[in-house]
Amino acid sequence: MKATGEVVLAEGAALSAARPSSDGSMRPEALAVISVVLGAIGQLIVKAALLFWNDVSASAPAHHGLLLKALAGVFAGLLVYAGGTWFWVKAVARASISLLYPISACSYAVVAIGARSLFKENIEPLRWAGIAVITLGVAMLSVSNARGSK
């Protein structure tokens, strides 16, 4: 009954892939989703810190303490963004880019939704449509990667 053994093995592999296993390994799709969320949050933190920077530098007496705080915010945002990149590298190491590109393509929409809700940015229909088209294009790259050489 070799076939049964293979099925059990396959099921075991599927199970361990479905949830974090003891060594902390996660499904590559989950890693990619985390990388998109962290990347978007990082960019939004940087934007928030720069808005704060503009506010502080606009006020008449230069307040160096607050400017330093804004700068720290920028670095914190860049660090979170770098964390997202780290998760992306881990995801790519475990699955082909073609599987993961459609997930990373969602980052444009996530950033736009964050910008609208956090900074009240006015996003016209044309911009939403453009973001959707870019997302589609990046997701399409995965198909051409799957079929192309390498």
Next chain:
Amino acid sequence: MSPLLPLAGGVVLNAVAQIALRYGSTGNKEERAIPPRFWFIVWAMCFAVATLLWLIVLRHTAISYAYPLLGAGYILVTLLAKWLLREEIPPLRWASILVITVGVLMVGANQ
């Protein structure tokens, strides 16, 4: 000043950084004389300046406008990969690049 100038500068530098990283990690027939360390330095410097330009852009520009425009990087990297790395680009990838270009133009039309 229009944010498009520093934005484009950042995209170009980022693309150059990617190509340099590729040269540095795989080597290239014509570039073999140049040590990998050189390409890593090029990568690091381009990456650092591109990040700085991005901060300059983001300081005065809506992130919902500027961030999608970074998608132009896909277009430039593909073109550079074809011309400098002599990579073969399948038709479907050109189609994807065309779609991204249309999307970038749509976002870029209205600031």
